[in-house]
Amino acid sequence: MKRFGPTTALDGAGISIAEGETHALVGRNGAGKSTLVSILTGLQRPDEGEVRFSGEPAPALGDRDAWRQRVACVYQKSTIIPALTVAENLFLNRQTEGRLINWRALRARARELLDTYEVDVDPQALAGDLGVEQRQLVEIARALSFGARFIILDEPTARLDGPAIERLFDRMRALRRQGVTMMYISHHLDEVYEICQSVTVFRDARHIMTAPVADLPHDELVDAMTGEATAAYQARARTPREAVVLAASGLSLAGRYQDVELSVRSGEVVGLAGSGSSGKVSLAETLVGLRRADTGAVTVNGRAVRPGDVPAALAAGLGFVPEDRHHQGFVPLLSVAENGTMSIAHKLGRLGAVSPARRRARAVRMIQDLDIKTEGPDQPVGDLSGGNAQKVVFARALADDPDALVVINPTAGVDVKAKQALLGAVEDAADRGAGAVLVSDELDDLRICDRVLVMFHGRVVKDVPRGWSDHELVAVMEGIEE
Amino acid sequence: SDTTTTTPAAGGEGGKVGIDHPRADSDFWNSYIKYVPEMADELDVELMTATNSQNDVAKLVNNVQALIGQGAKAIVMAPQDTGAIASTLQNLENKNIPVVTVDTRPDKGKVYMVVRADNRAYGTKSCEYLGEQLGGKGKVVQLMGALSSINGRDRAEAFGECMKEKFPGIEVFDEPTEWEGSKAASMLQTRLEQHPDVKGIYMHAGGVHLAPTLQVLKQKGLLLPPDDPKHVVVISNDGIPQEFEAIRKGEIDATISQPADLYAKYALYYAKAALEGKTFEPGATDHDSTIIELPNGLEDQLPAPLVTKDNVEDQTLWGNQVK
Amino acid sequence: MTTPTALTPAVPRLRLARFRDLTLVPVIVLLLIVGAFLDPVFLTAGNLTNVLQQQAAISLLVLAEALILISGKFDLSLESTVGMAPALAVLLVVPVSAGGLGIGLPAVLVIPLCLLIGAAIGAFNGFLIIKFQLSAFIVTLAMLIIVHGLHLGPTEGKTLFELPESMLYLGGAVWLGLPASIWIAGALFAAGIAGLAYLRVGRSLYAIGGNIDAARAAGIRVDRVLWGVFILGGTLAALAGILETGRLGAIGSGMGVNWIFMVFAAAVIGGVSMDGGKGTILGALTGVLVIGLVQNLLTLQGVSGFWQPVVYGTIILFALMISRIAGGKAQD
Amino acid sequence: MTTPTALTPAVPRLRLARFRDLTLVPVIVLLLIVGAFLDPVFLTAGNLTNVLQQQAAISLLVLAEALILISGKFDLSLESTVGMAPALAVLLVVPVSAGGLGIGLPAVLVIPLCLLIGAAIGAFNGFLIIKFQLSAFIVTLAMLIIVHGLHLGPTEGKTLFELPESMLYLGGAVWLGLPASIWIAGALFAAGIAGLAYLRVGRSLYAIGGNIDAARAAGIRVDRVLWGVFILGGTLAALAGILETGRLGAIGSGMGVNWIFMVFAAAVIGGVSMDGGKGTILGALTGVLVIGLVQNLLTLQGVSGFWQPVVYGTIILFALMISRIAGGKAQD
Numbered sequence A: 001m002k003r004f005g006p007t008t009a010l011d012g013a014g015i016s017i018a019e020g021e022t023h024a025l026v027g028r029n030g031a032g033k034s035t036l037v038s039i040l041t042g043l044q045r046p047d048e049g050e051v052r053f054s055g056e057p058a059p060a061l062g063d064r065d066a067w068r069q070r071v072a073c074v075y076q077k078s079t080i081i082p083a084l085t086v087a088e089n090l091f092l093n094r095q096t097e098g099r100l101i102n103w104r105a106l107r108a109r110a111r112e113l114l115d116t117y118e119v120d121v122d123p124q125a126l127a128g129d130l131g132v133e134q135r136q137l138v139e140i141a142r143a144l145s146f147g148a149r150f151i152i153l154d155e156p157t158a159r160l161d162g163p164a165i166e167r168l169f170d171r172m173r174a175l176r177r178q179g180v181t182m183m184y185i186s187h188h189l190d191e192v193y194e195i196c197q198s199v200t201v202f203r204d205a206r207h208i209m210t211a212p213v214a215d216l217p218h219d220e221l222v223d224a225m226t227g228e229a230t231a232a233y234q235a236r237a238r239t240p241r242e243a244v245v246l247a248a249s250g251l252s253l254a255g256r257y258q259d260v261e262l263s264v265r266s267g268e269v270v271g272l273a274g275s276g277s278s279g280k281v282s283l284a285e286t287l288v289g290l291r292r293a294d295t296g297a298v299t300v301n302g303r304a305v306r307p308g309d310v311p312a313a314l315a316a317g318l319g320f321v322p323e324d325r326h327h328q329g330f331v332p333l334l335s336v337a338e339n340g341t342m343s344i345a346h347k348l349g350r351l352g353a354v355s356p357a358r359r360r361a362r363a364v365r366m367i368q369d370l371d372i373k374t375e376g377p378d379q380p381v382g383d384l385s386g387g388n389a390q391k392v393v394f395a396r397a398l399a400d401d402p403d404a405l406v407v408i409n410p411t412a413g414v415d416v417k418a419k420q421a422l423l424g425a426v427e428d429a430a431d432r433g434a435g436a437v438l439v440s441d442e443l444d445d446l447r448i449c450d451r452v453l454v455m456f457h458g459r460v461v462k463d464v465p466r467g468w469s470d471h472e473l474v475a476v477m478e479g480i481e482e
Numbered sequence B: 001s002d003t004t005t006t007t008p009a010a011g012g013e014g015g016k017v018g019i020d021h022p023r024a025d026s027d028f029w030n031s032y033i034k035y036v037p038e039m040a041d042e043l044d045v046e047l048m049t050a051t052n053s054q055n056d057v058a059k060l061v062n063n064v065q066a067l068i069g070q071g072a073k074a075i076v077m078a079p080q081d082t083g084a085i086a087s088t089l090q091n092l093e094n095k096n097i098p099v100v101t102v103d104t105r106p107d108k109g110k111v112y113m114v115v116r117a118d119n120r121a122y123g124t125k126s127c128e129y130l131g132e133q134l135g136g137k138g139k140v141v142q143l144m145g146a147l148s149s150i151n152g153r154d155r156a157e158a159f160g161e162c163m164k165e166k167f168p169g170i171e172v173f174d175e176p177t178e179w180e181g182s183k184a185a186s187m188l189q190t191r192l193e194q195h196p197d198v199k200g201i202y203m204h205a206g207g208v209h210l211a212p213t214l215q216v217l218k219q220k221g222l223l224l225p226p227d228d229p230k231h232v233v234v235i236s237n238d239g240i241p242q243e244f245e246a247i248r249k250g251e252i253d254a255t256i257s258q259p260a261d262l263y264a265k266y267a268l269y270y271a272k273a274a275l276e277g278k279t280f281e282p283g284a285t286d287h288d289s290t291i292i293e294l295p296n297g298l299e300d301q302l303p304a305p306l307v308t309k310d311n312v313e314d315q316t317l318w319g320n321q322v323k
Numbered sequence C, D: 001m002t003t004p005t006a007l008t009p010a011v012p013r014l015r016l017a018r019f020r021d022l023t024l025v026p027v028i029v030l031l032l033i034v035g036a037f038l039d040p041v042f043l044t045a046g047n048l049t050n051v052l053q054q055q056a057a058i059s060l061l062v063l064a065e066a067l068i069l070i071s072g073k074f075d076l077s078l079e080s081t082v083g084m085a086p087a088l089a090v091l092l093v094v095p096v097s098a099g100g101l102g103i104g105l106p107a108v109l110v111i112p113l114c115l116l117i118g119a120a121i122g123a124f125n126g127f128l129i130i131k132f133q134l135s136a137f138i139v140t141l142a143m144l145i146i147v148h149g150l151h152l153g154p155t156e157g158k159t160l161f162e163l164p165e166s167m168l169y170l171g172g173a174v175w176l177g178l179p180a181s182i183w184i185a186g187a188l189f190a191a192g193i194a195g196l197a198y199l200r201v202g203r204s205l206y207a208i209g210g211n212i213d214a215a216r217a218a219g220i221r222v223d224r225v226l227w228g229v230f231i232l233g234g235t236l237a238a239l240a241g242i243l244e245t246g247r248l249g250a251i252g253s254g255m256g257v258n259w260i261f262m263v264f265a266a267a268v269i270g271g272v273s274m275d276g277g278k279g280t281i282l283g284a285l286t287g288v289l290v291i292g293l294v295q296n297l298l299t300l301q302g303v304s305g306f307w308q309p310v311v312y313g314t315i316i317l318f319a320l321m322i323s324r325i326a327g328g329k330a331q332d
Ligand SMILES: Nc1ncnc2c1ncn2[C@@H]1O[C@H](COP(=O)(O)OP(=O)(O)OP(=O)(O)O)[C@@H](O)[C@H]1O
Pocket: A004, A005, A007, A008, A009, A027, A028, A029, A030, A031, A032, A033, A034, A035, A036, A076, A373, A383, A384, A385, A386, A387, A388, A413, A415
């Protein structure tokens, strides 16, 4: 049992994991998974109940070393320290056995560790200079390197692209062969089927079921999570209209992307895919004004938008979901209502004022539309679970009925049901006549796109129409096929 | 005394005297603060609990308001900022509450009596002493107080003017120490490095400047008896016991004794006189001082004797009376 | 689905959040009660009016600093502006005989000039911090020194007491039985409370202070807003200088000096976070009142000057603890 | 995959990171050159030794503050400890006739006592901030006031002239041709630089300042380390007081007062972040040197007292800009 003020995050929930298995924990956003993780790793004390390892009671909360011998963890929230190098982050608080730190040896160890996990990062880079994906890889490498017999991974793949996920799974399989026990949390149920042996489902802070994966069909699993019958998401067919709502011509940004041409028509969803460092995110950020391109122009509804000016882009009719919700998505201390309406505040009152009542009304609608799990519009977003916070950010992008929508990894960390809601919201917007650019590492998301532009090393290399197979698209993204 | 006349018409019912102390962090003022209750007993003045404005004129204004609220019939204060007290004095005048100021002379606003030694005279006396000792030539360092304080500025200006006029052969280096010992030590040390032939030092405040100056001179090997040709002539202002001790040892040559005891005594004396309805005329007094006329009141200029080896044992000096 | 149940707890949380601004109210009540016992004068209308009048100028600085802190920045130089802006404005209008610079602008301009100087200092701070991306702490620390020097230099450290009438009016006038400065500070606080609660730009301060990148991505013109806050801060500090000038009747070279620590103390015990994004103007106001009452009480009690700091600091620590316990959250 | 290209920038980045501690070196070089032209005495060994000696005490405060800032906290009270710890220690050992408290502990204990008092103040700060989770800024602000009061109260504001010999020794002695205080400060800085680079506990300061939750998750005993840093800070401040006492030959009631701003200025222009987790002791040392050289140059040049603050503040601003440009990153 764990409570946060009025919220009950865990309510008599239990989980038992057999030695040597890879055990999945699934549940909707806010089901209490991460809370369980922090209790299992000794970061928080349960209000009731206890933790046992191999039948022995867990160590005292203050004895971090004892906890760390028993369990290693990749947390959902970043535990990277930006001002330190990658090498030091990997060996935080265990830089040396002896008294003095031998930096050369530490770098060598870090290099070795990164190589084993095929993480392509310079050990001497500052962790703060890494992209989200690279940071995540560093965290994973760190957790796996402890030599703990029990490892917890809380949504490790939410920020990884396909090949990186494959490498992680290879690693996990190898660990399991060595007898390591793992608890794996993810919203990608196919991943659960790929590497886990058994699965536990949480719903509304309660334990619902535990079963071997092999005995549990996909649909039943989803139903257990959502508590109702849920059909798989069906992408809708659309006919884009003639009008071009969002266009880019001759865009180049040194070191990121070159000579990009793009045009999105009304009612069209255009995907943007590419492997790591392909430049797709930078391009999307340029479209909304977060970056200023060296050359080229962006037009919305045929009118040129001042480069590098987010308010101008929003005013021109863009809606935007940034890549990293913690970094650019929301203000943690402000309420759901304020975060959700931040970019439409000018429509909620006259003469520069904002009417709290109208804001609240708007927020209540958002909460219902996207099924955000919150105590209410006044709860600070910082207290929401990851997926629900993402929904708030998404709600803001849609708040103004945008003519063009640019969404980057919109479904990162959101549960199946929510994912459907978010993808549905993109499609609804397209049906209303908006054009959308959807940047994603997840092939599932890209299925709703009318066409997918594939980027490779900063250039758009191919325009793939609807109906592609996973294999085809991945080949293009990896630059194997032209 | 011959300058005092009693005019019973002006009232004379007596009452409580409110007193505000300007600061609690300097040796001079602490001596003054200690003398106040003693003198009050001696003069039989009904003194209220003293307030302390911690060198902040805004606090002084607040304190005076509080004292009035608690029923003060006369106020003794020592405004370290002589301008910013104007509207408070106006206010007190409207309420018919006489004011005695100690140490500083308000620029504007009615005062019953100013009790102070002439700070410009300190500067001039120090200049004359140094000039004579040095024979009108050489280099002199002036460790100044805070430029935002009227007393510091008076001493610095008078010293500078006198030097220019009477001893043009002497080169003066001004060091703005902000009454800080640490700054004084650094500035003096640097200046002696730059000009090892400095022959004289004028310290605005012995309380803060004495120890650092002696320490720097010692480090430089310049702490020599007065008959040594390399001796640096040092004159201080304040008259604290440690200065007397240094004069006896020959470490410094002179100081000007700022009479903390007389400040306390005559502040209360005039406060009491005001309550009794007495008035005063300009002229000599019965205690070796002169009352002069100001545009906004009177000022009793108390004597501030120059203390050298010759008169340092004089037991009437306040610095010889404190334990 | 969870929607219907999820909405119910909204009301208690809202109430709690509202109360969090007012954690110092028990402290104020305690002070009033204790004070009334200690000194009969304390709880009189006259004395309380005095306290308010005495705190009027510094409260404007607290208002300014609270705005700046909420938007995640820092301004130490406000304290120097308090003395420098009025002093320079006066020097620009008075004749050379009164210590002026001989520029001799019309005397009616003195107040606009003063406010303009304050705004200019704020704008310069903003320029260095926002455009040049320098550390706000250290820029405004340097500016604290420089601005004070720009006060000392032209006045040569002297007190200015031949002031244009208009400069003295606001700080001394009495409107409807209360000093004008109380009305002015009150009106500005009311405007601050309302503006931060109901204006878009007010809310954007919280967004900027809470997560500047998110604010930028949400289309808030971050640089412009921050710059505006710095300019407003400088202007309020200049206004504080005008009120203080009127109260004291002259401009001393020490005016405003060492205020800034008290300003921070008032804002922070009032619940404004040094990390930005948190706190309210109402809370900051309660902080000012606590500090004003404590000072008044110490004066009335005639606590010895030597020990006053100890008593004073201890009371601030207690206020802090009470607001920590009442607020329930760790502070930063 | 991108492996081959991604690895190339490693070498330049390393160099840059190393140099980032030293962004003030060009400023120092510039000051030395300009100073040499302005005054022939400036670049002599004697004068530079003086500068180092003058900065020795304050540099220990900068060292202490840098450690505290790197671990993400704040301590304003250090400046009051500089005067109060030696004063109280002296009062505990000297006889009543010299103003003592009449406790009359043996005089040889005066230095250990002084350090102990400093440590106790640090421990109390740590207690309130860590255990009570109060705002570090405001706790240490209150403590700045209280500790200064605990200096003024027992001494009644008087300067202490009669000091035990041992109290004066360190600040005045000369070892191998250099003042002892320079050796002491030098050794402590060397220890600080090495400790923060090569000890686990030193590295843990960065982790705590950079992301306290991550540090806790990594098994760092956050509370214990932070507490240790506060205690060390208080002890260093007391040691600074001992050095300063020896230099000045007496303990005035203003010793240490108003140092803290300079301490922050030195640390921050030296690259230590007010937000924690960033900066080095070497950088802080360069900050101290810049400030010391500027002050020395202003004295040598005899800049008028009224305008000194302006020149001084402007130079700090320039140092800040140069280190911003050389460092390449926005500051905070
Ligand atoms: N520090 C906190 N303060 C208040 N409420 C919290 C806090 N941490 C979590 N919660 C609440 O506890 C519930 C469970 O959160 P938790 O993070 O465990 O969910 P989750 O299952 O990990 O969700 P997700 O899949 O989105 O990561 C949520 O309703 C969340 O709002």
